[in-house]
Amino acid sequence: MNMVVCVKRVPDTAESEVHIDASGKDIDKSKLSFGINEADNYAVEEAIQIKERLGGTVNVISVGGKDSDEQIRMALAKGGDEAIRIEDPAMAGSDGFAIAKALAAAIKGMEFDIVFTGALADDDGSAVVGVALAELLGVNHAAYVKKVEILEDGKKIKVGRELEGGLMEFLEMELPAVLTIQTGINEPRYASFKGIKQAAKKEIAIKSLSDLGLDASEVGEAGSWAVLEKFTPPVVGEMAEILTGEPEETAAKLAAILKEKGLV
Amino acid sequence: MEGWTSLEAIRNSAEFTSLKEEEMSDLFQPVHEDFRKTLREYIEKELAPHADEWEEAEEFPLEKFREMGQLGFLGMQYPEEYGGDNDILAEAVFHEEMPRCGSAGVAATLGAHIGIAMPQINKYGTKEQKEKYLIPGIKGESIGALGITEPEAGSDVAGIKTYAIKDGSDWIINGSKTFITNGVRCDWVVLAVKTDREKGYGGISQIIVDKGTPGFEVSKKLKKLGWRASDTAELSFIDCRVPGDALLGELNKGFYQIMANFAWERLIMALGAVAGAQIVMEAALGYAKERHAFGQPIAKFQVIAHTLADMATEIEAGRQLTYYALKLYMEGKNPIKEVSMAKLYTCDMACRVVDNALQIFGGYGFMEEYPIARAFRDTRLGPIGGGTREIMREIIVRTMGI
The missing domain is CATH 1.10.540.10 (Acyl-CoA dehydrogenase/oxidase, N-terminal domain)
Structure with missing residues (x-):
């Protein structure tokens, strides 16, 4: 089974204060720590588990600057074989569709059975790249995948997609395919020091747009369908009802509201 | 205040970035x-x-x-x-x-x-x-343990009483050990014993004793001020017979074998002391920024701010001394003086940092539900274990030709 996993380096905003930067089009990332996008971490694990069961290769791809090598190396340390990083100044301002074009250009020449992405990025939350990539590659896809079963001949797979309310939808599809992986599908491993040392010896192939046969106009803002105008902090809503009083009173009021709305 | 405003400006400027550890x-x-x-x-x-x-x-x-x-x-x-x-x-x-x-x-x-x-x-x-x-x-x-300390011999390793005598090709061990980390659950213990009771340093050997060997008993699991999740035990050996090949290294060279790893043991204690102090300082800093008194965050009071600055300075001094000793160790230079200084300074420093942090947390610092109380209890072992602060000073003194 030859597999490709797409990973993204994202800022960890869960426990940090987030401020909009001077451009108004981004957040100030100078004080944030970075890591692999959570869903991508599960995608890496799924690919490596399949490789361990059935053999094959896992190729790791990321779009981003040199900092992204950290996330790529960690995926290699866990069992990835080769890696590509797409870096080009013209990529700035790309939406999910433009990112998918760059990824598709890199993946097209490879022999692959499954391409994995995370279902959703922690930073922009678009959930576009995986499905756009499948369309551009002209292969089947399934999004929000929480179960993958390779059928006996290795030419078909059965996938479980997570729907609302914990429902699972099962589909059978022919390979090759793109699967966007939902968190919780497996238990991502921790890289060992041995794996880290092996990964450090591997070369990460850096590809520019021209290496991929793409023109600058196909990516960035020019090649995107959606262009980010500006970020604004959420306006304090008028719908909010602030309960005041002693804790006993406010708790009683809250309980009454929840009951009234049928939420408990 | 004008001066204060400009300090604020420095803090908020883009050029002001602190290096990561x-x-x-x-x-x-x-x-x-x-x-x-x-x-x-x-x-x-x-x-x-x-x-x-x-x-x-x-x-x-x-x-x-x-x-x-x-x-x-x-x-x-x-x-x-x-x-x-x-x-x-x-x-x-x-x-x-x-x-x-x-x-x-x-x-x-x-x-x-x-x-x-x-x-x-x-x-x-x-x-x-x-x-x-x-x-x-x-x-x-x-799981392994190292058994050196005895009820009546701690810093004075040459004074240990536990001994082993030859019986045919076997060793027969008698004596007791205390404060042994992992002592209750260890599968084997590397024991310091006298193989020549007439001698001091020159009469010590190391013998490995497996769990379950008749005569080897855990006499007591010890209750401690801190380090509570670790097991610490008193071990007893009564006519405990082990085969001749349980001897570790050379006969009567045990003292030097023990000493050889003390450098590493002290370095890891220094590394842990610095890292632990850093966590505690960051917790105190976070708390001081959030906690209000007299209408402002307590971190804005100079007495608190300066305490935090001192904590950060001492931690950094400790880290650099430890890294220097570690670097010399890595280069194979046997840096006894630098390692002793790093262990002495960082373990005492961590106690000061934790004490100051507890003070910043006030009454909450005294409560077990806040992590600072545990850190306070845990840190106190630093200047005792792996060579006391007094022994560290003795070693440093000897490198000074006094």
Whole structure:
């Protein structure tokens, strides 16, 4: 089974204060720590588990600057074989569709059975790249995948997609395919020091747009369908009802509201 | 105040950035920093959430020991042929990250096994001994302990009373040991014994005793001020018979063998003291920014701000001294003076930092439900274990020609 996993380096905003930067089009990332996008971490694990069961290769791809090598190396340390990083100044301002074009250009020449992405990025939350990539590659896809079963001949797979309310939808599809992986599908491993040392010896192939046969106009803002105008902090809503009083009173009021709305 | 405003401006300016810990040293390579990230993630997700429970139970679960062995977190300094990585700096990273689990007892359990007991086997063991103890030890399937201290001999190692006498090819051991980390649950203990009772230093040897050997009993699990998740025991040996090949290293050279790893033991204590103090200082800083008194965050009061500045300064001084000693150690220079200074300074410094942090937390600092109370109890062992602060000073004195 030859597999490709797409990973993204994202800022960890869960426990940090987030401020909009001077451009108004981004957040100030100078004080944030970075890591692999959570869903991508599960995608890496799924690919490596399949490789361990059935053999094959896992190729790791990321779009981003040199900092992204950290996330790529960690995926290699866990069992990835080769890696590509797409870096080009013209990529700035790309939406999910433009990112998918760059990824598709890199993946097209490879022999692959499954391409994995995370279902959703922690930073922009678009959930576009995986499905756009499948369309551009002209292969089947399934999004929000929480179960993958390779059928006996290795030419078909059965996938479980997570729907609302914990429902699972099962589909059978022919390979090759793109699967966007939902968190919780497996238990991502921790890289060992041995794996880290092996990964450090591997070369990460850096590809520019021209290496991929793409023109600058196909990516960035020019090649995107959606262009980010500006970020604004959420306006304090008028719908909010602030309960005041002693804790006993406010708790009683809250309980009454929840009951009234049928939420408990 | 004009001056204060300009300080604020400096703080908020884009040029004001503080270096991250790892950028302050050229010791560690990118592989070590990658390993640090993995370890930190593991410790924060798999250990820290259980720290309270393990402290309460006064035990670190064996399953976790095994898990960490399977993940390859216990063998960094050991040869690859026994399942290790042959990279002692990676183990240094481990000791720097462990305080993030929130329990020095957990750190001590693992530290005593990988940094104190197994090194003796690795340095002085025969191939058979290494295969028997290192391979399962690195996998987390067997736990080791080092038994030196006795009820009446601590710093004065030459004064130990436990002895072994030859009976045919066997050794027969009598005596007792105390304050032995992992003593209750260890599968083997490297014991310091007198093999020539007429002599002091020159009469000590090391013998490995397996759990279950008749005559080897755990006489007591000890209750402690801190390090509660670690097990600490009093061990007794009554006519305990072990085969001749249980001798570790050379006969009557045990004292020098013990001394040889003290440098590493003291370095890992210094690394842990600095890392622990850093966590406590950051907690106090965060609290001082949030906690209001007299209409402003207490961090805005100069007395608190200056205390925090002193804490940060002392931590940095300790870190740089420790890294310097570690660098000399890595270069094979046997830096006894620098290691002793690092251990002396950092373990005392951590006590001062924790004491000041507790003061900043006020009444909450005194409450067991806040982590600062545990840190206060745990830190106090630093200037005692692995060579007391008084012994460190004695060693430094001797390097000064006094």
